[in-house]
Amino acid sequence: MGEDVSDIGLGCVTFGREIDETTSRQLLDHAFERGIRLFDTAAAYGGGASETIVGGWVASRRLESGSVTVATKFLPPYTPERVSAVVDESLSRLGMASLDLLYLHKWDGTAERVEFAAALDRVVRDGRVRALGASNYDREQFGKALEIQDRHGLERFSVLQNNFNFAVSDIDPGFREFCKSRDIAVVAYSPLGAGFLTGKHKNGVELGSRFDLVPGHGEVYFNKEAENRLSRLESVAERSRHPQAHLALSWAMHQPGIDTVLVGARTTAHIDQALAAKDFRDPKVFGELGI
Numbered sequence: 118m119g120e121d122v123s124d125i126g127l128g129c130v131t132f133g134r135e136i137d138e139t140t141s142r143q144l145l146d147h148a149f150e151r152g153i154r155l156f157d158t159a160a161a162y163g164g165g166a167s168e169t170i171v172g173g174w175v176a177s178r179r180l181e182s183g184s185v186t187v188a189t190k191f192l193p194p195y196t197p198e199r200v201s202a203v204v205d206e207s208l209s210r211l212g213m214a215s216l217d218l219l220y221l222h223k224w225d226g227t228a229e230r231v232e233f234a235a236a237l238d239r240v241v242r243d244g245r246v247r248a249l250g251a252s253n254y255d256r257e258q259f260g261k262a263l264e265i266q267d268r269h270g271l272e273r274f275s276v277l278q279n280n281f282n283f284a285v286s287d288i289d290p291g292f293r294e295f296c297k298s299r300d301i302a303v304v305a306y307s308p309l310g311a312g313f314l315t316g317k318h319k320n321g322v323e324l325g326s327r328f329d330l331v332p333g334h335g336e337v338y339f340n341k342e343a344e345n346r347l348s349r350l351e352s353v354a355e356r357s358r359h360p361q362a363h364l365a366l367s368w369a370m371h372q373p374g375i376d377t378v379l380v381g382a383r384t385t386a387h388i389d390q391a392l393a394a395k396d397f398r399d400p401k402v403f404g405e406l407g408i
Contacts, residue, residue, distance in 0.1 A: 124370070125391055126155030126188075128306060128379040133166025136383055138173075145174045147385040149185070151392055157278075157306075157379050158211075159190035159222060160203065165210050172211030187211065188218035188276075190252060193225035197236040204240050219246045220278060223253035229261060231269055238271040250276030250304075256292045263299065274301065281305035281375065283314055283350055283365050283406070284343040293374030306379040308369035308391075313338040314350060315362045353405045359397075366394035368406055 127148045132141040145156065158167045168189060175187065189211070191203045207216060219240075221228055228234075240246045251259060251274045259277060266273035277296055279287040288296075288303060296303050309315055337343070354361045370378050380391040 123152060123154045124377050125153055125395060126157050126304065126377050126379045127153050127388070128381045129156055129158040129167045129171055130162045131167075131381060131383065132158070132170045133163030138170050140383070141167075141170045142174050142177075144382050144385065144388065145171070148382075148388050149178070151388060153388070154184070155186045155188065155377060155379075157188045157304075159220075160207055160210075161190070161192055161222065165206075168207055168210035172213060176212050186217045187213070188220060188250070188278075189216060190220040190222040192222045193227055195221065195225055195227040195230075195233050197230075197232045200233070200236040200240055204245050208245065215244055216246045218248045218250055218276060220250040220252045220276070221254075224251070224255070224258045229265065231265060234262075234265050234269065234271050238266075241272040248276065249274050250278060252278040253287070254279070255287070256295060259292075260295070276302045276304060278304040278306060278379075280307050280337070281369060281372075282308050282310045283368050284310045284346040285337055288374075290374065297374055302376045303374055304377045304379060305369055305372075305375050308366050308378050308380060309362055310338055310343075310365070313343065314347060314365040316347065316351060350406070353402060356405070357399070357402045359402065362390060363394050363397065364402065364406065366391055367397040368403070370395050371398070371403065 127144065129141070132138075136144075148156075156171055158171050160168060162168070171187060175185065189207050191207070204216065204219065207219075208214070237246075237249055241249065249272055251262060254262070254277065259274070263273055265271075277288070281288050282305070288305070293303055312318060350361055350365060354364055357364070366378075366380070369375065378391075380388070382388050382391075
């Protein structure tokens with residue numbers, strides 16, 4: 118990821134979908150001014166609108182090369198023939214000469230072909246992509262991908278991005294240690310569980326929220342285990358007199374083996390909230406949460 122990448126990144130999934138371009142640019146400006154240097158988008162976000170907004174903002178700021186890291190992703194099917202075209206499409210929307218970080222958006226069996234790994238290697242070697250990552254992989258899937266890349270001397274994944282928060286974790290301590298031993302950066306997304314950990318959905322899904330727009334997210338959170346975790350968070354928040362969102366964000370940011378936490382925002386206050394949570398350290402509260 119490099120030393121210039123902040124330990125908090127801005128997730129841009131809502132750009133061009135829940136929030137318009139003007140608001141998105143205001144958030145990007147505020148995040149940059151507060152020291153955030155990683156901006157995470159994907160070809161699927163807003164049907165490409167998020168990439169276009171982020172790229173337009175980067176161009177408008179006339180930033181020096183290397184001053185920010187823009188990560189994007191693409192979805193399966195993963196075939197050798199698609200790689201070059203997908204990269205060029207993202208480059209066009211972003212208005213960039215090369216992609217700082219390209220993730221596979223989720224695991225799919227088509228990614229396990231050597232020919233596909235070789236196609237990823239080629240776009241790195243020709244300079245169109247600087248680094249490769251994988252998102253939404255479990256430990257077995259990720260280990261197999263690395264083994265294929267290493268066995269054939271191909272560019273390997275240097276970043277793993279998975280869902281990780283107080284209620285749901287797709288990267289347990291053992292998986293984090295696995296990544297650390299291989300010098301792979303770990304990026305956690307959804308530290309508030311798409312709003313689940315704020316408690317705003319306790320009386321039903323809030324209209325216009327992520328759970329409303331992408332109903333599949335609900336299956337991950339509306340279950341007994343996650344709801345028990347939410348109850349614990351609520352109890353600690355009440356006793357400590359700290360907002361649930363503040364505690365959930367801080368918990369995610371202080372877990373061992375997590376290099377970067379991606380935060381979402383609809384207002385600049387959400388960015389400020391995340392930065393305040395990063396500075397929060399209270400051993401007693403963390404002990405009650407189970408840090």
